[in-house]
Amino acid sequence: NAGVTQTPKFRILKIGQSMTLQCTQDMNHNYMYWYRQDPGMGLKLIYYSVGAGITDKGEVPNGYNVSRSTTEDFPLRLELAAPSQTSVYFCASSYPDRALSHFGNGTRLTVT
Amino acid sequence: KNEVEQSPQNLTAQEGEFITINCSYSVGISALHWLQQHPGGGIVSLFMLSSGKKKHGRLIATINIQEKHSSLHITASHPRDSAVYICAVRWQGGSEKLVFGKGTKLTVNP
Numbered sequence: 001n002a003g004v005t006q007t008p009k010f011r012i013l014k015i016g017q018s019m020t021l022q023c024t025q026d027m028n029h030n031y032m033y034w035y036r037q038d039p040g041m042g043l044k045l046i047y048y049s050v051g052a053g054i055t056d057k058g059e060v061p062n063g064y065n066v067s068r069s070t071t072e073d074f075p076l077r078l079e080l081a082a083p084s085q086t087s088v089y090f091c092a093s094s095y096p097d098r099a100l101s102h103f104g105n106g107t108r109l110t111v112t
Numbered sequence: 113k114n115e116v117e118q119s120p121q122n123l124t125a126q127e128g129e130f131i132t133i134n135c136s137y138s139v140g141i142s143a144l145h146w147l148q149q150h151p152g153g154g155i156v157s158l159f160m161l162s163s164g165k166k167k168h169g170r171l172i173a174t175i176n177i178q179e180k181h182s183s184l185h186i187t188a189s190h191p192r193d194s195a196v197y198i199c200a201v202r203w204q205g206g207s208e209k210l211v212f213g214k215g216t217k218l219t220v221n222p
Contacts, residue, residue, distance in 0.1 A: 040214065042116070042198070042211075042214045042215065043198070043200070043210075043212040044212075045209050048209065058209060059209075090155060092155075100145070100157035101145070101157050101210070102157070103154070103155040103156070105153065105154050106153050106154070108153075
């Protein structure tokens, strides 16, 4: 099993550009999450999904969009990149019995 | 405001020492997680607990629900234990969201 796979690992965007961070998991987990991690701060939840076709906002959803058309995939879309979105992004997944979460390796995004 | 506080923020130890990292939270929880973030950035879940104590190898996690406090202990610490240790809680009320502490950076010197 590959676990949770995130792509790309690194990306530099110019202000106003758009991009999609990809996340896929092969563990048949219902729950998937997107977090961002800023220096010196705890992980913040951007969006989460409890199953295909269902998504919900987390603490910091502004500037992002998600979709969940399949159990495996949970892409995160940035439409108009801003410097405030410079961060490290982590995707995670878990079973609905609230067991341990599995994390991807992260995407380091810089917006200049 | 619902908060998760970790202490210490930074911890330096000598190889072989017993390590304790603390996590306090403000309101009732349904579960508490301990995670490890490697120097390369990857995050690994270590424990999820809602009561009592769990042990895995040299790692022990305990939780006191009444005192709203959890500790992560590392026995016989080793340089490879150097990492950021993160506490996260799931508040009571059925939410699936985790709220994270800022992490404790542990450095174990040989």
